[in-house]
Amino acid sequence: MNETVKKQLPDKQERHKLFGSVEPGPKTKPIEKEQMKDLQNTRKDFLFELDAVGISNVKHPVIVNSSLTPETQTTIGTFYFASSISQDSKGTNMSRFTEQLQTYYENGLVLTLETLKSFVYELRQRLEQKDAEVTVSFPWFFERKAPYSEKAGLNHADAWIKVHYDQDEGYDVRVGVKGKITTLCPCSKEISEYSAHNQRGNIEMEVLLNEDFDEDKLDWKFILLEAAESNASARIHPVLKRPDEKMVTEQAYENPRFVEDMVRLVASDLYEIDEVERFFVKCINEESIHLHDAVASITYDKRDEQSV
Template structure:
């Protein structure tokens, strides 16, 4: 069958007629202004609207970003998921939502590298654009890093989920919180203790959130690498993208030699974060995807080092 034969099998109405068939109608009369200066601005209405609002903005905004890393690949592009907000007073009805994405596009055109210094500048400029005293930006993204097999030295890519949150207020300045969720291997100490041979293990998910000191210098310290190391160095074993048989033997034996309860992981990671001089407050959580249960095992801890000086 040739192309001519295919086109003559069914005679369809025109595209315009098809649209009308499925509900499209002709445009009605236009009576409202088309110029922005003549349009009514409901969001900027001023009246008593009952309550101040802590945060108004937009979330789940996906956008390409660039990040730097002290681990290979040292420069990488990835997808950031953004949240933007500011507070508004009782006398304001709303905020100008388009200004959040306006500024995001402006930074993108200038080459948007995601780092704390840039996000501080972003939030301060955003507060000015919104004509508010404060603003907040939060961006989450997958961070990739090279991992080699312990015996073969064959490399592959692992990733962890990173987040930076910056709050700005013109009176108090900046608050910065960073987070990382990475995956580890844990081997059950109880299973090892009671079994004649072997022990069950599972994949653990370690989430760490830290508040940074005012003098934290990201040019000297890669916080992502520091948090990843805190999680992985306290695990039964690290996760690897490429494992040959000698690698698998090494990882399996390492896990057996370093059994960890979920409680152990949280306490050991907390100890490492406590020793980091640029951390003021931290939160650590571990969730183990149990291999012999249908449930997950969890543990969490929050600690504020500033309480020790009060």
């Protein structure tokens, strides 16, 4: 029987030296924070004020409340933090953004509008700037039952919150949802002897909320999702048995929609919500008989209307 001969390797320190590691050199600069030079806090004329300086693509676990099942869910938030900086400021202190995020996380980070308003207010103070902003996007899950069998499954949509605070102008709060729907082509239905082609539509909505919006009474995620889905040819379902598929197919045939129709119908629903001051709606249809997509969008600001 042959014996296995093991390699005789140098110890780990010697292996590191083999691949280029060297002994630490002399250290002459201070190690205490108070004694270190702070370049970012240098004050002189740096030519321009900056609109925004910060960090992005910060991923962090967050808790989201929902009026749909599951009512409380843990998901992943992707954060963007920033503030403007004055002309006499060299830069910002990047670590303060994540320090504050960790503080909120340790106290239980539930994504509510009030929580994020407090966050940016305190962040502005910590940064010693006139404003601060945070954007957090996250996948939001909700239960969807099939129309006939009532078999349940989870759908998801992309949601986001943007909160900006300025010491002179106050808060600017915007929320958005991007979800998927079914649309059936009205032109195809009109010209064909039978059948009609359909497609998956991608609806994106972002609204500016006024100060009267009460998150305890209204779930903005549900409001935006319902504005999209209730105006579609049909809703998207995670589980469909044959009787369900028949119902969904027939519903789509009974409610044909162009992308132009979709954005106008969704805009009408958002227009009727008093707490929405401004809205943006975009629909992209992934065409089933073309390689291209069909696109339409609307931006409307109710504050521009003339009072009678």
